[in-house]
Amino acid sequence: MVDMAENIKMTRQRRVILDILDRCETHPSADELYDLVRKKLPKISLATVYRNLDALSEAGLVRKLEFSGCQKRFDKTVLDHYHIRCQACGKIEDLPSEPGRGIERKFLPQTEFEITGHNLELIGICPDCRRKVR
Amino acid sequence: MVDMAENIKMTRQRRVILDILDRCETHPSADELYDLVRKKLPKISLATVYRNLDALSEAGLVRKLEFSGCQKRFDKTVLDHYHIRCQACGKIEDLPSEPGRGIERKFLPQTEFEITGHNLELIGICPDCRRKVR
DNA sequence: ATAAATGCAAAACGTTTGCCATCGG
């Protein structure tokens, strides 16, 4: 099931994108990434960033995070994990516990659909924002 | 916690939107709703549909569903429930089991965030699409 | 050499806004 299709041309722009995501603790959106990449490759175009994020996520080298009601964000591919998003500032943090099939099993008897996966995102208020409100 | 703020002007366009959502088994997107509403009110504008869906969901009369990586969809407000989405055709179906705080409690010790909620969506293949692939 | 990837500009997409006219309470 793991797609090891790394038959992907390794261009300068892709190397830079991967490099940034590798050393990046955050989960940048495409335009944030674009700003970061432009520091190394000032004339890269935003379209290239989008195209490459698509290509790299198809190749399994980055993960595309699609959250509800906001921009897509990107991640270097590591172990599968859940995320929590701050409802105030949008910041996204990893959660340590790894997803299992337990949730999907629970819903099996409730639907005619063939269940293939699930998305779980926690919503909360991050420590920074909590401090501000106080 | 339940926002009973129904101090909302009941206009013709809002009545029609509510009416359609009431008799609607599906979870239409704003533009699908726009097409449906136009059968009754041919000169309503899409902006009005959007503004009213906002207003009505603020008033607690409809629910705005924000799924990952796709258009918002709308729902008459009833009991809280999860959804499953077909990865092939995008169709959304309700799941009977009601969300609890159990999931949030589980993640409490894993984060510094103050957890305020969660989104869970199941992904699958609906019976219709499964038939087609066969 | 050649298929794939780039940069650029323009389009597409879903959604929101500003404006002034109209309507509902």
Added chain:
DNA sequence: CCGATGGCAAACGTTTTGCATTTAT
């Protein structure tokens, strides 16, 4: 009557596309 709402068109933010040029393999 007055403030809330409507219709319209234009703007918006994000993402995609067409096309001629360049690049990696």
